[in-house]
Amino acid sequence: MTISYDLSKSLNVTSSTSQIVSADTKSRHIHLPGTDCTIKQGVSLASLTTFRVGGPAEWYVAPRHLEELQASFEWAQSQGLSVTLLGAGSNLLVSDRGLPGLVICTRHMRSTYFDPETGQVTAAAGEPLVRLAWQAAERGLQGLEWAVGIPGTVGGAVVMNAGAHNSCTADILVNAHVLYPDGKLEIVTPQNLGYSYRTSNLQGDRRLVTQATFQLKPGADAAQLIATTAAHLKQRHSTQPYNKPNCGSVFRNPKPHAAGWLIEQTGLKGHRIGNAAVAQRHANFILNCGGATASDIFQLIRFVQQKVEQEWSLLLEPEVKILGDFQLI
Ligand SMILES: Cc1cc2nc3c(=O)[nH]c(=O)nc-3n(C[C@H](O)[C@H](O)[C@H](O)COP(=O)(O)OP(=O)(O)OC[C@H]3O[C@@H](n4cnc5c(N)ncnc54)[C@H](O)[C@@H]3O)c2cc1C
Ligand SMILES: NC(=O)C1=CN([C@@H]2O[C@H](COP(=O)(O)OP(=O)(O)OC[C@H]3O[C@@H](n4cnc5c(N)ncnc54)[C@H](OP(=O)(O)O)[C@@H]3O)[C@@H](O)[C@H]2O)C=CC1
């Protein structure tokens, strides 16, 4: 049985039913008129996700500017293609069969502006959150020290409400610019985004975050902020596995419990399916031990869910976004 499996009810799952590629889209590269941007056919997504798994995008584009982004949306609409949004791919499990339609990757949308007076920082969607955290600390701007070690983009952080060390994106977001597929731009505030733990109403949505502004506290001691940031990174490296491809925490914590604790108590540390394994260092991490398939990881996620539910009567909800078709074995 082949299904589009919606594990978290908030997944941007796309069907793998082949799209009809129209006559003028048969070449492997399509130049977007009026831009320097090229849409490519059949681009592997494995190297674009931190799990290092996943098949090809039917079509792929990585715009650098708003105009290129708008042109990409227009092109997808003109071809009747579905659109999937990709940041740094650090919270994604993409099917081995790849994704139909157009995958728009924002990681080349880069720019940062720090206002030392107000403490506000505005960054384009593709800026690495980690880079922003270090730059803020170096400028004596307090409020992003928690973000070190999270290998996502600014856009991904706004969508996922990324967080750590009892802080999260919603705490510091002033506003985000979002682009609708029809080209309309809107400025949204945290109050509009339905934020809660690792959740926002942008998840599974068609709006694309193009930039975000965060409020930091100016005038802090840079050396102190750098020390705190470094301490957070050190703590992470001592509790989380950074040596093999993964997606961070696989499941949201079913508070007041910690998913990692539940999985360890269920005896699943080290459990392996194919080349995917539950990490020894942290049971809420699944590792690609080398040559894992998305299917291996998917089966392991299902297995962990089933075992934990049997033991604790709790269904763990994936934090990772599962995209495309997966087959239940
Ligand atoms: C080693 C490791 C450690 C991690 N630690 C943490 C942690 O401590 N805390 C934490 O919260 N997360 C953590 N994560 C998970 C991940 O880094 C975050 O969820 C991150 O915010 C995802 O950002 P991304 O750019 O990679 O988004 P992606 O994984 O590319 O996408 C995530 C979702 O956001 C959507 N999306 C991405 N960009 C945009 C955009 N510009 N506009 C609209 N939608 C968009 C995608 O469609 C998808 O639904 C970790 C991951 C790894 C690999
Ligand atoms: N296990 C996995 O699956 C993966 C784990 N990771 C881990 O996640 C974490 C975050 O990864 P990633 O987002 O790629 O971030 P990186 O740690 O690679 O850093 C991103 C950018 O932040 C800036 N930066 C990093 N460290 C410092 C510093 N000490 N001082 C000043 N600036 C700094 C640099 O910008 P500039 O170059 O402009 O100076 C760098 O390019 C890392 O610990 C990485 O090892 C990342 C990917 C996959």
Ligand SMILES: C=C(O[C@H]1[C@H](O)[C@@H](CO)O[C@H](OP(=O)(O)OP(=O)(O)OC[C@H]2O[C@@H](n3ccc(=O)[nH]c3=O)[C@H](O)[C@@H]2O)[C@@H]1NC(C)=O)C(=O)O
């Ligand atoms: C990595 C992510 O975020 C991380 C974030 O980096 C850290 C640090 O703030 O706190 C959360 O982890 P976490 O809840 O697992 O934090 P930890 O402190 O490592 O563990 C919580 C509790 O579980 C226990 N634990 C953890 C792992 C394990 O194998 N066994 C175990 O018993 C720990 O001893 C601790 O008592 C976030 N995870 C979630 C799902 O909320 C992510 O979202 O991808």
